[in-house]
Structure formats: C-alpha cells, structure tokens
Amino acid sequence: MPIKINGSFIDAPSDPRVSLLDLLREHLQLSGTKKGCNQGACGACTVLVDGDRILSCLALAVQFEGRSITTIEGLAPNGALHPLQQAFIEHDGFQCGYCTPGQICSAVGMLEEARRGVPSHVTGDLSVDNIALTHDELRERMSGNLCRCGAYNGIVDAITTFHAEAAQ
Numbered sequence: 001m002p003i004k005i006n007g008s009f010i011d012a013p014s015d016p017r018v019s020l021l022d023l024l025r026e027h028l029q030l031s032g033t034k035k036g037c038n039q040g041a042c043g044a045c046t047v048l049v050d051g052d053r054i055l056s057c058l059a060l061a062v063q064f065e066g067r068s069i070t071t072i073e074g075l076a077p078n079g080a081l082h083p084l085q086q087a088f089i090e091h092d093g094f095q096c097g098y099c100t101p102g103q104i105c106s107a108v109g110m111l112e113e114a115r116r117g118v119p120s121h122v123t124g125d126l127s128v129d130n131i132a133l134t135h136d137e138l139r140e141r142m143s144g145n146l147c148r149c150g151a152y153n154g155i156v157d158a159i160t161t162f163h164a165e166a167a168q
Helices: 020-027 083-090 100-116 135-141 152-167
Strands: 003-005 008-010 046-049 052-055 068-070
Touching (some): 046 100, 052 100, 083 152, 100 152, 135 152
Antiparallel strands (some): 003 008, 046 052, 046 068
C-alpha cells in the first residue's frame, strides 16, 4: 500500500529499516525536514501524519503505508506560503532557519490538538472542549522543538498572531 506524501503517492521503501526522515530527505529529496539530533530530542524533523505531529527520525517509513504525510513543502499549495510561514517571517520567528520547518509543522499540529481539546501538561481544566492557547500552554506544547539560535519570542509571537487571526 502506498504512502501519501504531500498529496503524491509513493511506494514504501523495500528496506524496512529506512526511517521516515531518510525516506523524505534521501529518497525523495524533500530537504525541508531537517535531521538535527536524529534521536528525537530536538524536533527539527517534525512532520504531520494524518494531521498529527510526529518526529520522523524515530519512525520507520513502512509504518505509514496507507497514511498521509505532510512536510513543510506540502503545507501550502502551488509554492505559496502557509499563513503560519508568513507569520514566522513577519515576527522574525527564525534566525538561521534550521529549526523553522519543524517548528512550523509542530505548531500546525499543536494548534489542531488544542482545538480538539487534547490537554498538555499545564492544561488546568481538562473538561473543556477547546483549550485556550495561553503563553504557558503554547510554550509547553512547543517545548519539544528546540531553537539553538534562541528565536523563541518571535516563534511564540508568530504562532499567537496566526492563531488569533485564524480564530476570526
């Protein structure tokens, strides 16, 4: 069964040991997904699987047969920017840019989790259907994505602005 990546179907690799990250970068030349620590600690390799964020360095590509993968390249159609990508530009949410694709994919998945009412470690009221994206809630949910340049304030501003505009 093929894997759907950014809207296109590809066959799973014949070698079951190929990570999803290596499939994307080495086999499909989708270099937006970054190989940071290759141990699941930095978040640079974050992609969306059926809308949920995962660390692609920790996943075997064959696990995703019949599933839909979205990378940073697939967030917006026809070479346009996703509104969150534009917000990162406007709020200086990156410096070197290495972590930015993982940050953006993680933020897209994180906002959907909060919208669905999936709690985080700091969620105070577990009975609400839609979790408010407070400063602490956002930072906790994005804590798995590291930025070695320290662009966190711009990243938080970009996500907060995008979230507020999307809610209107």
